Amino acid sequence: GQQLNQSPQSMFIQEGEDVSMNCTSSSIFNTWLWYKQEPGEGPVLLIALYKAGELTSNGRLTAQFGITRKDSFLNISASIPSDVGIYFCAGRWSSASKIIFGSGTRLSIRP
Amino acid sequence: DTEVTQTPKHLVMGMTNKKSLKCEQHMGHRAMYWYKQKAKKPPELMFVYSYEKLSINESVPSRFSPECPNSSLLNLHLHALQPEDSALYLCASSQERRGQGETQYFGPGTRLLVL
Numbered sequence: 001g002q003q004l005n006q007s008p009q010s011m012f013i014q015e016g017e018d019v020s021m022n023c024t025s026s027s028i029f030n031t032w033l034w035y036k037q038e039p040g041e042g043p044v045l046l047i048a049l050y051k052a053g054e055l056t057s058n059g060r061l062t063a064q065f066g067i068t069r070k071d072s073f074l075n076i077s078a079s080i081p082s083d084v085g086i087y088f089c090a091g092r093w094s095s096a097s098k099i100i101f102g103s104g105t106r107l108s109i110r111p
Numbered sequence: 112d113t114e115v116t117q118t119p120k121h122l123v124m125g126m127t128n129k130k131s132l133k134c135e136q137h138m139g140h141r142a143m144y145w146y147k148q149k150a151k152k153p154p155e156l157m158f159v160y161s162y163e164k165l166s167i168n169e170s171v172p173s174r175f176s177p178e179c180p181n182s183s184l185l186n187l188h189l190h191a192l193q194p195e196d197s198a199l200y201l202c203a204s205s206q207e208r209r210g211q212g213e214t215q216y217f218g219p220g221t222r223l224l225v226l
Binding site: 031033035040041042043044045048088090092097098099100101102103104 | 115117151152153154156159167199201203213214215216217218219220222
């Protein structure tokens with residue numbers, strides 16, 4: 001069946017370091033979305049990507065829609081304590097009627 | 112403004128109770144969604160309303176009953192729930208279900224505990 005894999009599952013890094021996480025799909029995606037969720041809150045949209053090769057930034061965050069349309073990455077530069085949370089990728093396969101979520105990347109930061 | 116509001120923020124109910132969760136958006140979005148999220152898991156889609164009509168039901172048990180009174184409101188009626196239904200219930204909305212309009216904006220969620 002179709003699969004969406006997100007990695008890494010968790011990251012424990014030093015404040016100020018750059019962070020990178022990615023998602024890969026077994027099938028072509030039409031849309032990639034990146035969300036951040038903090039405890040007890042709903043996911044907050046960070047970046048939305050709609051075209052293969054698209055590279056979009058939002059402050060210290062940068063995300064790209066892979067050329068093959070089967071992957072996407074999210075980079076966070078110069079991490080700060082408020083970056084802590086769970087980051088989810090989400091997207092929709094061309095044949096699907098709904099978006100699905102990756103399993104999430106839990107980011108923890110050492111001050 | 113990309114705000115989706117949900118009430119209540121927390122809810123505790125017994126297995127014989129009837130309660131409702133409410134969701135509201137004023138972004139002019141025509142698609143609204145209910146998700147269920149368990150701890151340390153991604154959101155799981157339950158229902159989708161498109162132009163006020165139910166378009167997707169992900170085989171959700173009938174003890175969950177969605178309702179879309181108008182294009183801005185979405186309710187989830189709960190009856191005879193089980194303890195395993197305890198979770199964070201998230202509402203989301205998008206301009207439409209396909210294309211660029213499918214970018215979904217989430218509310219803060221309702222934390223439900225079933226005793």
